[in-house]
Amino acid sequence: MVICKYKGDKLLSSIKRLLLFCLCRWYRNGNRIIVHKKDGKVVECFNYFGLSVRLKGKNSIIEIYEPIKFQRRLLVNRSHIKVEGDNNYICIFSSCRSIHNIQAKAFGSNNKLIIGKNWYQNGFCFFDFGLLDNSNIVIGDNCMFGQDTKFMLGDYHSVLDLKTNKCLNIPRKGINIGNHVWIARDVRIMKNVTIPDDCIVGAGSNVTKEFSETNCIIAGNPARIVKNNITWDYKNTK
Numbered sequence: 001m002v003i004c005k006y007k008g009d010k011l012l013s014s015i016k017r018l019l020l021f022c023l024c025r026w027y028r029n030g031n032r033i034i035v036h037k038k039d040g041k042v043v044e045c046f047n048y049f050g051l052s053v054r055l056k057g058k059n060s061i062i063e064i065y066e067p068i069k070f071q072r073r074l075l076v077n078r079s080h081i082k083v084e085g086d087n088n089y090i091c092i093f094s095s096c097r098s099i100h101n102i103q104a105k106a107f108g109s110n111n112k113l114i115i116g117k118n119w120y121q122n123g124f125c126f127f128d129f130g131l132l133d134n135s136n137i138v139i140g141d142n143c144m145f146g147q148d149t150k151f152m153l154g155d156y157h158s159v160l161d162l163k164t165n166k167c168l169n170i171p172r173k174g175i176n177i178g179n180h181v182w183i184a185r186d187v188r189i190m191k192n193v194t195i196p197d198d199c200i201v202g203a204g205s206n207v208t209k210e211f212s213e214t215n216c217i218i219a220g221n222p223a224r225i226v227k228n229n230i231t232w233d234y235k236n237t238k
């Protein structure tokens with residue numbers, strides 16, 4: 001009898017999960033929020049605690065790896081993902097540190113935002129894909145971002161060649177941030193930017209181009225290399 005009840009419970013919970021899965025798919029127009037639990041289980045959900053998600057297009061996926069915690073101090077100060085286009089993909093890997101107020105906005109389609117493991121983030125951080133299609137923002141593992149960091153992939157408006165009327169500001173590449181990169185406060189990262197592993201971006205910098213040298217400080221407006229042969233640590237070493 002006990003075995004029978006156990007099997008019945010298992011079947012019921014499988015049916016419940018299947019129904020929830022179908023409901024999510026239908027209700028969300030093929031948009032999905034997939035959560036990878038600590039024990040390896042994969043579940044679909046309508047929303048994730050502390051993260052407000054608005055998916056308007058079709059077939060976009062938000063994938064979240066636990067353990068992760070989205071800090072929710074006030075209703076207005078919580079993390080928000082707004083996706084209006086189709087087939088966009090956002091993946092946030094696990095972190096032992098709380099995530100404070102991230103915002104991601106994509107009006108176009110087929111864009112990707114990937115945030116690596118152990119992201120340490122402290123305050124408002126904005127990923128703006130604008131109206132672009134087929135663009136990527138990739139953040140490596142063990143990165144640390146200060147308050148008010150903004151990643152702007154698209155310019156929203158065109159810069160045109162006076163003679164040919166050709167558009168001059170089409171993004172060629174996405175934004176690539178390596179592993180173990182510290183981005184300090186009030187930084188703007190624009191299109192086509194690569195920051196290699198173990199670099200620091202100084203406070204208030206405006207980064208507009210691709211860098212290839214690891215272990216350096218990049219700072220200023222427009223940002224340039226100001227120091228080489230460095231690394232950094234989370235701890236405040238006095």
Ligand SMILES: CC(C)(COP(=O)(O)OP(=O)(O)OC[C@H]1O[C@@H](n2cnc3c(N)ncnc32)[C@H](O)[C@@H]1OP(=O)(O)O)[C@@H](O)C(=O)NCCC(=O)NCCS
Nearest residue numbers: 145146147184185200201202203204205217219220226227
């Ligand atoms: C990046 C940082 C850590 C570098 O500190 P540092 O190693 O002591 O660097 P220095 O002060 O020796 O500066 C080296 C050069 O870079 C320049 N520089 C440093 N930071 C700069 C910045 N943010 N913007 C422009 N130039 C900068 C300095 O003027 C100096 O130029 P010089 O060689 O022509 O004189 C520091 O400048 C910084 O931005 N700190 C703020 C970190 C922050 O936001 N913390 C909040 C929590 S994430």
